Amino acid sequence: MQFSIKRSLFIKNLNDVQRAISSKTTIPILTGLKLVLTEAGLMLTGSDADISIEAFISADDEKNELEVGSTGSIVLPARFFGEIVKKLPEDTLTLEVKDNFQTELRSGPAAFTINGLDANNYPNLPVIDTDKQVVLDAAVLKQLIAQTVIAVSNQESRPILTGIHLVLANQELLAVATDSHRLSQRKIQLDIDADIHYDVIIPGKSLVELSRTLGDDVENVEMRIAENQVLFVAGTTSFYSRLLEGNYPETSRLIPTSSSTQVEFNAPQLLSAIERASLLSHESHNNVVKLALDPATNKVTIYGNSPDVGNVEESLNGQNLSGEELEISFNPDYMKDALRSFGQTEIRVAFTSALRPFTLVPTEDADHFIQLITPVRTF
Amino acid sequence: MQFSIKRSLFIKNLNDVQRAISSKTTIPILTGLKLVLTEAGLMLTGSDADISIEAFISADDEKNELEVGSTGSIVLPARFFGEIVKKLPEDTLTLEVKDNFQTELRSGPAAFTINGLDANNYPNLPVIDTDKQVVLDAAVLKQLIAQTVIAVSNQESRPILTGIHLVLANQELLAVATDSHRLSQRKIQLDIDADIHYDVIIPGKSLVELSRTLGDDVENVEMRIAENQVLFVAGTTSFYSRLLEGNYPETSRLIPTSSSTQVEFNAPQLLSAIERASLLSHESHNNVVKLALDPATNKVTIYGNSPDVGNVEESLNGQNLSGEELEISFNPDYMKDALRSFGQTEIRVAFTSALRPFTLVPTEDADHFIQLITPVRTF
Numbered sequence: 001m002q003f004s005i006k007r008s009l010f011i012k013n014l015n016d017v018q019r020a021i022s023s024k025t026t027i028p029i030l031t032g033l034k035l036v037l038t039e040a041g042l043m044l045t046g047s048d049a050d051i052s053i054e055a056f057i058s059a060d061d062e063k064n065e066l067e068v069g070s071t072g073s074i075v076l077p078a079r080f081f082g083e084i085v086k087k088l089p090e091d092t093l094t095l096e097v098k099d100n101f102q103t104e105l106r107s108g109p110a111a112f113t114i115n116g117l118d119a120n121n122y123p124n125l126p127v128i129d130t131d132k133q134v135v136l137d138a139a140v141l142k143q144l145i146a147q148t149v150i151a152v153s154n155q156e157s158r159p160i161l162t163g164i165h166l167v168l169a170n171q172e173l174l175a176v177a178t179d180s181h182r183l184s185q186r187k188i189q190l191d192i193d194a195d196i197h198y199d200v201i202i203p204g205k206s207l208v209e210l211s212r213t214l215g216d217d218v219e220n221v222e223m224r225i226a227e228n229q230v231l232f233v234a235g236t237t238s239f240y241s242r243l244l245e246g247n248y249p250e251t252s253r254l255i256p257t258s259s260s261t262q263v264e265f266n267a268p269q270l271l272s273a274i275e276r277a278s279l280l281s282h283e284s285h286n287n288v289v290k291l292a293l294d295p296a297t298n299k300v301t302i303y304g305n306s307p308d309v310g311n312v313e314e315s316l317n318g319q320n321l322s323g324e325e326l327e328i329s330f331n332p333d334y335m336k337d338a339l340r341s342f343g344q345t346e347i348r349v350a351f352t353s354a355l356r357p358f359t360l361v362p363t364e365d366a367d368h369f370i371q372l373i374t375p376v377r378t379f
Numbered sequence: 380m381q382f383s384i385k386r387s388l389f390i391k392n393l394n395d396v397q398r399a400i401s402s403k404t405t406i407p408i409l410t411g412l413k414l415v416l417t418e419a420g421l422m423l424t425g426s427d428a429d430i431s432i433e434a435f436i437s438a439d440d441e442k443n444e445l446e447v448g449s450t451g452s453i454v455l456p457a458r459f460f461g462e463i464v465k466k467l468p469e470d471t472l473t474l475e476v477k478d479n480f481q482t483e484l485r486s487g488p489a490a491f492t493i494n495g496l497d498a499n500n501y502p503n504l505p506v507i508d509t510d511k512q513v514v515l516d517a518a519v520l521k522q523l524i525a526q527t528v529i530a531v532s533n534q535e536s537r538p539i540l541t542g543i544h545l546v547l548a549n550q551e552l553l554a555v556a557t558d559s560h561r562l563s564q565r566k567i568q569l570d571i572d573a574d575i576h577y578d579v580i581i582p583g584k585s586l587v588e589l590s591r592t593l594g595d596d597v598e599n600v601e602m603r604i605a606e607n608q609v610l611f612v613a614g615t616t617s618f619y620s621r622l623l624e625g626n627y628p629e630t631s632r633l634i635p636t637s638s639s640t641q642v643e644f645n646a647p648q649l650l651s652a653i654e655r656a657s658l659l660s661h662e663s664h665n666n667v668v669k670l671a672l673d674p675a676t677n678k679v680t681i682y683g684n685s686p687d688v689g690n691v692e693e694s695l696n697g698q699n700l701s702g703e704e705l706e707i708s709f710n711p712d713y714m715k716d717a718l719r720s721f722g723q724t725e726i727r728v729a730f731t732s733a734l735r736p737f738t739l740v741p742t743e744d745a746d747h748f749i750q751l752i753t754p755v756r757t758f
Binding site for chain 2: 077080083084087088089102103109110111112113114115272273275276279280283308309310311312313314315316317
């Protein structure tokens with residue numbers, strides 16, 4: 001195996017594949033990066049058994065400057081190899097596998113020899129064999145992930161809640177996550193065959209990594225689902241994740257259909273006020289802020305308190321306040337995550353009672369995105 | 380005590396003073412920020428007993444927008460107070476001390492009440508009473524600190540080596556640091572009274588913090604030295620540090636006066652090559668790279684090796700190589716620190732033998748700056 005390649009292009013693909021490689025794996029060869037060179041091009045593979053990423057560098061695409069000397073394969077220590085490639089002195093690098101998997105890496109005056117491993121010992125990636133593929137807009141997919149992943153549980157006690165529940169039916173993609181204290185739900189209309197139907201749970205961590213591999217230059221992502229794996233293809237990069245097994249809890253009935261107190265806020269403004277109030281709640285043992293809504297006087301006030309360091313009180317600029325007077329307490333960190341997911345928009349907050357979950361939706365599009373937060377009992 | 384002030388200006392001064400405040404102090408009140416308000420202005424003080432920083436905000440300077448309502452003093456929890464001030468919603472903040480040191484902080488719709496402490500319980504800063512002051516160019520002082528602090532020891536076993544030795548004599552400032560493996564020495568000519576003579580050891584950590592408080596807008600720093608304290612005054616900010624007690628080792632005789640092999644490099648180019656070689660040495664248990672200099676063939680080669688992962692060999696672009704053939708091994712991290720301290724310049728490296736310290740100096744100005752590194756015996 002021998003090739004030369006444009007270093008900057010190689011680094012970009014290496015960075016993508018390295019996201020899947022963990023130094024903590026229990027399978028030693030998975031700390032390595034697999035390189036397979038054919039006449040068609042170079043395939044890089046990284047995996048931590050949960051996630052696998054493949055990047056293909058085509059020999060036909062001139063901008064890759066890939067010159068195939070002789071075909072073959074090798075596994076190289078990923079972290080170490082990546083550090084070397086990033087520090088090489090010239091724009092081009094040459095890699096050649098010699099005897100005993102010893103691999104020579106050259107760039108200008110620098111010549112590295114790296115101990116490689118036999119690529120035949122590298123585990124095979126899952127085969128995903130389906131003709132039902134769904135094409136998603138990359139920007140929309142990234143937004144959907146960012147908006148729902150905040151509610152994913154990081155408690156391994158209920159593994160199913162560490163995933164995002166994706167339901168594809170009736171040309172609509174529904175994504176839900178909940179850690180049982182809060183819930184995020186996002187819907188997207190899709191222009192796909194009406195008979196495509198899936199119901200899967202993808203680990204939240206996988207989707208976060210997927211998001212990171214999707215650069216701003218990626219327009220579309222193709223999603224293919226098999227028995228226990230999902231594959232996302234973006235350009236020449238393939239991203240595999242295992243699926244979580246089990247039944248996701250029924251979440252639709254958790255979302256209240258009516259409310260007794262409503263108010264609207266500018267999301268970034270409310271976020272700033274919550275951040276200030278949480279400075280105090282963080283110094284307290286229960287981390288709770290209180291919101292008081294009084295439609296009679298048209299006043300919304302937020303309170304934070306810590307017996308040790310002090311307290312804060314702030315009048316909020318709530319619009320269209322209506323319904324019943326209410327005092328409600330909640331974890332400000334859940335509220336901050338939820339508010340950040342809305343970006344620079346106006347939101348409507350709807351409350352039922354001081355002990356029932358309340359909801360946040362965009363004022364302009366209440367049907368496709370909802371954040372739900374369970375309050376904290378303080379009395 | 381009551382005042383209002385421009386928030387951005389207050390934050391800048393707060394940031395400076397907070398450098399001195401540690402949450403790990405054994406004296407509880409030193410986790411606080413002291414505010415003393417007089418008709419003349421507001422003095423902020425922070426201290427960790429080793430370092431103390433004072434910042435004065437003048438009421439006469441209109442750009443501070445300081446409105447003094449009533450004079451007084453208070454100590455407020457520094458970290459917490461700083462976080463609040465940075466998150467306040469408006470450009471102006473108002474602070475008022477009420478009963479029992481309760482302090483009200485207002486900005487727009489937000490009102491914080493913070494539990495303060497009696498400023499009379501805050502330790503007094505040292506009094507530095509000297510008429511012999513030395514004015515230093517701030518940029519030169521920062522460079523001197525950056526160039527010497529790399530060789531300061533962080534081993535508390537020989538506390539004296541955790542400082543930088545400053546000798547002021549014959550209108551020259553000499554700064555030396557050594558951790559016994561390497562040594563950095565810098566000289567500056569000063570236009571001061573010929574009878575000013577000082578010989579002090581300032582903790583390296585103090586000088587690093589001093590460097591950080593000196594923004595690009597600071598032109599000059601006034602240095603005043605007393606029995607066991609040094610004071611640096613930059614504009615309206617005063618920086619106090621304790622001095623280290625004891626005798627600094629005699630270092631001048633450590634610097635070789637002759638050499639048997641000499642070569643010149645571009646500092647950033649050599650740094651890149653050392654960084655590549657150290658990728659391998661870092662994977663090895665002894666962290667050593669080897670330099671081979673052969674004046675007969677005009678070749679300089681660097682080698683790095685790790686039995687586990689591989690090795691590297693690189694030809695270096697050394698100029699004016701002369702003297703005897705030499706192979707020498709050293710810690711590449713010491714070399715990297717030294718090379719970074721030269722910036723974008725050409726340097727001359729002079730060797731005596733494989734076991735004797737070697738030196739690096741700027742080719743253009745060999746008298747005022749020298750880095751010395753002790754090699755590692757590998758045979």
